[in-house]
Amino acid sequence: QITLKESGPTLVKPTQTLTLTCTFSGFSLSTSGVGVGWIRQPPGKALQWLAVFYWDNDKRYSPSLKSRLTITKGTSKNQVVLTLTNLDPVDTATYYCVLARRRGSCSGGGRCYYFDSWGQGTLVTVSS
Amino acid sequence: QSVLTQPPSASGTPGQRVTISCFGSSSNIGREPVNWYQQVPGTAPRLLIFIDNQRPTGVPDRFSGSKSGTSASLAISGLQSEDEADYYCATWGDSLNAWVFGGGTKLTVL
Numbered sequence: 001q002i003t004l005k006e007s008g009p010t011l012v013k014p015t016q017t018l019t020l021t022c023t024f025s026g027f028s029l030s031t032s033g034v035g036v037g038w039i040r041q042p043p044g045k046a047l048q049w050l051a052v053f054y055w056d057n058d059k060r061y062s063p064s065l066k067s068r069l070t071i072t073k074g075t076s077k078n079q080v081v082l083t084l085t086n087l088d089p090v091d092t093a094t095y096y097c098v099l100a101r102r103r104g105s106c107s108g109g110g111r112c113y114y115f116d117s118w119g120q121g122t123l124v125t126v127s128s
Numbered sequence: 129q130s131v132l133t134q135p136p137s138a139s140g141t142p143g144q145r146v147t148i149s150c151f152g153s154s155s156n157i158g159r160e161p162v163n164w165y166q167q168v169p170g171t172a173p174r175l176l177i178f179i180d181n182q183r184p185t186g187v188p189d190r191f192s193g194s195k196s197g198t199s200a201s202l203a204i205s206g207l208q209s210e211d212e213a214d215y216y217c218a219t220w221g222d223s224l225n226a227w228v229f230g231g232g233t234k235l236t237v238l
Binding site for chain 2: 046047048049060062063064096103110111114115116117118119120121
């Protein structure tokens with residue numbers, strides 16, 4: 001059974017840095033064709049992709065947020081960590097950790113994947 | 129403003145067939161497979177359709193996906209009350225080098 005769970009602060013101040021951890025089970029990030037990513041959803045709004053860490057240690061970021069985002073493996077082999085710097089109230093959102101799977105024998109990076117499983121999400125509020 | 133365009137709302141009565149559309153362009157839907165996600169209020173999204181028309185294990189065959197040119201559709205037949213949720217389309221945007229989502233469609237079962 002695949003599970004993903006997000007953890008981190010629920011309230012952060014503007015200009016601070018947000019660090020979120022995704023702890024997962026039921027799969028290995030070293031398995032070919034797998035990735036762990038982050039997607040966020042501001043209250044009442046649509047989903048927005050943020051970043052993905054792939055099985056081969058490749059990383060991809062949303063171009064609009066790339067300068068503020070970092071995605072890394074955690075201290076444990078079943079963890080992925082996302083950091084978002086220089087927070088603003090518009091960053092208030094529910095942040096989801098997701099399992100990305102490669103479709104078939106597709107080669108070519110991000111376009112070959114889809115988001116298979118999702119964590120429950122964690123609401124992060126940015127406010128002074 | 130989302131890259132993919134969905135109608136903000138849709139509705140139907142129990143047992144009815146409903147279709148939700150998703151419009152994109154030649155740089156996203158026109159060349160990449162489309163996935164659909166269902167989000168019941170207060171819960172996380174779940175994968176409903178992947179690679180245009182594939183259903184993950186456990187998704188009822190009442191749900192089906194299709195694509196033509198630069199648009200995609202999600203069809204729900206035999207509508208049930210538990211289908212009331214937000215539905216999002218998503219695909220890879222080649223020109224943006226990023227995953228892109230639709231703005232979501234809120235489905236109401238009357």
